[in-house]
Amino acid sequence: xxxxxxxxxxxxxxxxxxxxxxxxxxxxxxxxxxxxxxxxxxxxxxxxxxxxxxxxxxxxxxxxxxxxxxxxxxxxxxxxxxxxxxxxxxxxxxxxxxxxxxxxxxxxxxxxxxxxxxxxxxxxxxxxxxxxxxxxxxxxxxxxxxxxxxxxxxxxxxxxxxxxxxxxxxxxxxxxxxxxxxxxxxxxxxxxxxxxxxxxxxxxxxxxxxxxxxxxxxxxxxxxxxxxxxxxxxxxxxxxxxxxxxxxxxxxxxxxxxxxxxxxxxxxxxxxxxxxxxxxxxxxxxxxxxxxxxxxxxxxxxxxxxxxxxxxxxxxxxxxxxxxxxxxxxxxxxxxxxxxxxxxxxxxxxxxxxxxxxxxxxxxxxxxxxxxxxxxxxxxxxxxxxxxxxxxxxxxxxxxxxxxxxxxxxxxxxxxxxxxxxxxxxxxxxxxxxxxxxxxxxxxxxxxxxxxxxxxxxxxxxxxxxxxxxxxxxxxxxxxxxxxxxxxxxxxxxxxxxxxxxxxxxxxxxxxxxxxxxxxxxxxxxxxxxxxxxxxxxxx
Amino acid sequence: xxxxxxxxxxxxxxxxxxxxxxxxxxxxxxxxxxxxxxxxxxxxxxxxxxxxxxxxxxxxxxxxxxxxxxxxxxxxxxxxxxxxxxxxxxxxxxxxxxxxxxxxxxxxxxxxxxxxxxxxxxxxxxxxxxxxxxxxxxxxxxxxxxxxxxxxxxxxxxxxxxxxxxxxxxxxxxxxxxxxxxxxxxxxxxxxxxxxxxxxxxxxxxxxxxxxxxxxxxxxxxxxxxxxxxxxxxxxxxxxxxxxxxxxxxxxxxxxxxxxxxxxxxxxxxxxxxxxxxxxxxxxxxxxxxxxxxxxxxxxxxxxxxxxxxxxxxxxxxxxxxxxxxxxxxxxxxxxxxxxxxxxx
Numbered sequence: 001x002x003x004x005x006x007x008x009x010x011x012x013x014x015x016x017x018x019x020x021x022x023x024x025x026x027x028x029x030x031x032x033x034x035x036x037x038x039x040x041x042x043x044x045x046x047x048x049x050x051x052x053x054x055x056x057x058x059x060x061x062x063x064x065x066x067x068x069x070x071x072x073x074x075x076x077x078x079x080x081x082x083x084x085x086x087x088x089x090x091x092x093x094x095x096x097x098x099x100x101x102x103x104x105x106x107x108x109x110x111x112x113x114x115x116x117x118x119x120x121x122x123x124x125x126x127x128x129x130x131x132x133x134x135x136x137x138x139x140x141x142x143x144x145x146x147x148x149x150x151x152x153x154x155x156x157x158x159x160x161x162x163x164x165x166x167x168x169x170x171x172x173x174x175x176x177x178x179x180x181x182x183x184x185x186x187x188x189x190x191x192x193x194x195x196x197x198x199x200x201x202x203x204x205x206x207x208x209x210x211x212x213x214x215x216x217x218x219x220x221x222x223x224x225x226x227x228x229x230x231x232x233x234x235x236x237x238x239x240x241x242x243x244x245x246x247x248x249x250x251x252x253x254x255x256x257x258x259x260x261x262x263x264x265x266x267x268x269x270x271x272x273x274x275x276x277x278x279x280x281x282x283x284x285x286x287x288x289x290x291x292x293x294x295x296x297x298x299x300x301x302x303x304x305x306x307x308x309x310x311x312x313x314x315x316x317x318x319x320x321x322x323x324x325x326x327x328x329x330x331x332x333x334x335x336x337x338x339x340x341x342x343x344x345x346x347x348x349x350x351x352x353x354x355x356x357x358x359x360x361x362x363x364x365x366x367x368x369x370x371x372x373x374x375x376x377x378x379x380x381x382x383x384x385x386x387x388x389x390x391x392x393x394x395x396x397x398x399x400x401x402x403x404x405x406x407x408x409x410x411x412x413x414x415x416x417x418x419x420x421x422x423x424x425x426x427x428x429x430x431x432x433x434x435x436x437x438x439x440x441x442x443x444x445x446x447x448x449x450x451x452x453x454x455x456x457x458x459x460x461x462x463x464x465x466x467x468x469x470x471x472x473x474x475x476x477x478x479x480x481x482x483x484x485x486x487x488x489x490x491x492x493x494x495x496x497x498x499x500x501x502x503x504x505x506x507x508x509x510x511x512x513x514x515x516x517x518x519x520x521x522x523x524x525x526x527x528x529x530x531x532x533x534x535x536x537x538x539x540x
Numbered sequence: 541x542x543x544x545x546x547x548x549x550x551x552x553x554x555x556x557x558x559x560x561x562x563x564x565x566x567x568x569x570x571x572x573x574x575x576x577x578x579x580x581x582x583x584x585x586x587x588x589x590x591x592x593x594x595x596x597x598x599x600x601x602x603x604x605x606x607x608x609x610x611x612x613x614x615x616x617x618x619x620x621x622x623x624x625x626x627x628x629x630x631x632x633x634x635x636x637x638x639x640x641x642x643x644x645x646x647x648x649x650x651x652x653x654x655x656x657x658x659x660x661x662x663x664x665x666x667x668x669x670x671x672x673x674x675x676x677x678x679x680x681x682x683x684x685x686x687x688x689x690x691x692x693x694x695x696x697x698x699x700x701x702x703x704x705x706x707x708x709x710x711x712x713x714x715x716x717x718x719x720x721x722x723x724x725x726x727x728x729x730x731x732x733x734x735x736x737x738x739x740x741x742x743x744x745x746x747x748x749x750x751x752x753x754x755x756x757x758x759x760x761x762x763x764x765x766x767x768x769x770x771x772x773x774x775x776x777x778x779x780x781x782x783x784x785x786x787x788x789x790x791x792x793x794x795x796x797x798x799x800x801x802x803x804x805x806x807x808x809x810x811x812x813x814x815x816x817x818x819x820x821x822x823x824x825x826x827x828x829x830x831x832x833x834x835x836x837x838x839x840x841x842x843x844x845x846x847x848x849x850x851x852x853x854x855x856x857x858x859x860x861x862x863x864x865x866x867x868x869x870x871x872x873x874x875x876x877x878x879x880x881x882x883x884x885x
Contacts, residue, residue, distance in 0.1 A: 192856035196764065227868060235877065287811060
């Protein structure tokens with residue numbers, strides 16, 4: 001998000017997903033969409049099968065979308081800046097870049113051009129393992145298509161160079177004049193139902209709602225007035241990763257965690273466990289007694305989406321209704337009720353008759369949501385920015401001009417991941433999700449249906465490596481990193497490349513995040529889940 | 541534009557339009573079974589036959605494109621008789637087990653049989669018990685109920701791009717079967733398009749009849765696609781998830797999690813009482829006890845260590861309104877900007 005915000009002035013998906021049906025070429029990278037965003041994947045397949053779009057997949061794993069692709073590039077994990085710079089290099093050399101667009105709508109092109117000069121296909125091939133001819137082919141396909149779109153997800157962002165990776169993709173999109181056009185754009189697919197909304201509504205340490213900085217005095221005063229408080233903090237707060245480190249150092253004494261399970265989802269679980277134990281007081285609000293809740297002093301029972309009213313904002317920035325279908329179970333209560341009751345006991349009264357009244361307050365302080373009312377989204381959601389009640393919403397961003405004025409090219413050099421395989425830890429571990437499960441499995445592992453289909457963790461290992469390890473599908477291996485080890489069942493598959501092992505992170509009995517490294521992108525603070533070094537040994 | 545006449549009405553439509561679409565455009569309903577808006581015409585059921593002046597044989601409206609000046613009749617005694625025969629032939633295989641069928645009450649075939657006043661099975665054939673070779677345990681395939689309209693296989697191929705299922709065998713032994721078992725994603729697109737009860741979901745023993753169920757339109761809780769789905773509620777219990785064709789970014793499609801991942805909501809493991817830990821063990825508490833304790837602790841820590849000694853994590857699972865309140869609580873009530881959520885994970 002920080003990457004796109006730097007380049008364009010806004011960090012969200014630029015185009016609606018259905019727009020890919022108007023794309024001549026679609027580049028999908030670091031997104032296993034058929035398993036993680038199945039409905040978006042339907043659109044990508046439809047664009048290929050019915051509209052004749054050319055699909056370029058760039059992914060270290062042989063994901064299902066590869067079957068629909070005209071071109072598949074398999075870079076070594078963690079070499080994204082290199083291959084993207086390679087595409088930029090070829091497109092500029094072939095004079096396929098959008099000169100007029102670059103001149104009128106962007107800045108920083110000359111620096112970019114100088115930077116990518118050395119990323120010729122041979123050099124890129126050395127770093128990424130992508131054959132020169134394949135790279136050139138992909139560059140020509142993307143460069144000649146009018147318009148072309150880009151989709152990416154956590155495979156791009158979960159690196160220490162995540163922000164660099166995103167800025168590089170923004171370079172590519174702007175270079176060919178693909179931002180602010182129908183069928184073009186650059187689209188980060190959001191992994192969770194309401195990540196977009198949580199960001200929009202200010203659940204971030206540096207901004208209030210709609211990305212209004214906490215450091216801006218005028219904005220601070222606006223919130224002080226609306227909330228009726230004397231003085232809000234004007235210094236940026238801590239990110240999740242920093243909170244846990246601060247807890248370990250004794251600077252943070254208490255935490256209030258709502259609907260999250262960092263003890264399975266965060267990198268280097270042993271470290272998180274130690275941090276949580278260092279807290280004086282922990283409150284967890286959730287629908288299940290999660291691994292994190294086990295450590296709490298007080299657990300508050302919230303309710304699921306089916307038991308509450310409200311809104312979610314999807315990946316396309318569309319604000320949509322959530323409606324109560326059943327009464328809450330037992331004595332569990334809606335999270336908004338819990339927060340209001342707690343607030344009252346702290347001496348601050350939050351009085352809302354219903355979630356729609358909360359939205360009415362949100363509208364007054366959130367410019368991009370100002371025109372969104374429950375009445376207007378009764379039948380169909382509205383994509384923000386929606387500055388007024390007579391505004392139809394904004395499906396495509398940056399149409400006439402970029403949110404920041406001119407689009408900014410960033411000259412970026414390739415940097416290596418934090419930890420690469422070596423003699424002691426010769427395999428590269430990459431983590432992710434499978435179709436049937438979701439995040440830490442808190443929801444998907446509770447019913448029988450999904451577990452009939454995918455009952456236990458299966459780590460993917462390449463057939464050649466399997467021979468080396470002397471294992472067959474179904475055998476157990478120990479996967480060890482410098483931070484810990486887990487025992488997992490294997491499936492021999494062509495999906496990972498040689499030397500790479502893929503482990504899903506949904507399973508608490510073999511938590512993949514015991515292995516992952518707590519190395520973070522310096523700007524976005526996203527951990528490098530997609531690359532770390534491990535040792536793999538047959539059990540028994 | 542192409543000009544034609546349908547049931548005496550003059551209609552002008554774009555070249556390449558089918559007679560069925562031209563008729564619908566003119567507000568004239570032609571009965572269909574295998575035709576589905578999202579799929580290329582299949583032309584398997586022959587319910588949509590129409591007469592075209594000058595042609596001796598009726599044509600299927602779903603896959604016949606309009607031509608200049610044709611005169612089309614959509615309803616006549618001859619067409620009615622043909623459609624009636626078509627339905628009677630479908631019932632050779634399809635049992636009239638509507639009382640025990642999940643689809644009863646919202647079944648296209650049931651509606652047509654009722655409309656055409658067919659009172660029983662006219663033609664009989666020997667029935668064989670056949671083994672279902674459907675590719676997923678979450679979906680029940682009833683070979684006898686299947687009318688071979690091919691909507692399911694077409695949707696699997698055209699909407700999902702998978703081709704996991706197709707037609708197999710011949711004559712009475714024809715059935716839908718897994719031709720690419722590994723490709724099946726258990727998404728239930730096939731259930732969504734099935735016009736009869738030949739495909740039903742396997743979760744839940746007693747689902748309630750369609751007319752007894754309350755369907756609440758909401759937004760899916762899993763990924764960022766934001767699919768629109770209906771939670772089916774019977775007696776305050778969730779008995780299934782359905783979609784409406786054409787509604788939302790998903791236009792009626794869902795993935796396996798959206799359609800079948802609802803069991804967690806009523807899991808026995810759900811928390812139902814506030815818990816307070818004493819001597820390393822959780823004890824149930826009232827809301828007042830639990831919330832007062834939290835408030836006292838937060839006040840105490842704020843007083844002795846400052847507001848920045850407290851940190852909050854909001855949730856991408858929760859609603860916009862709740863995330864707004866959580867950051868408001870941390871900022872306005874606690875007095876810190878230590879608020880974040882898992883956007884990075």
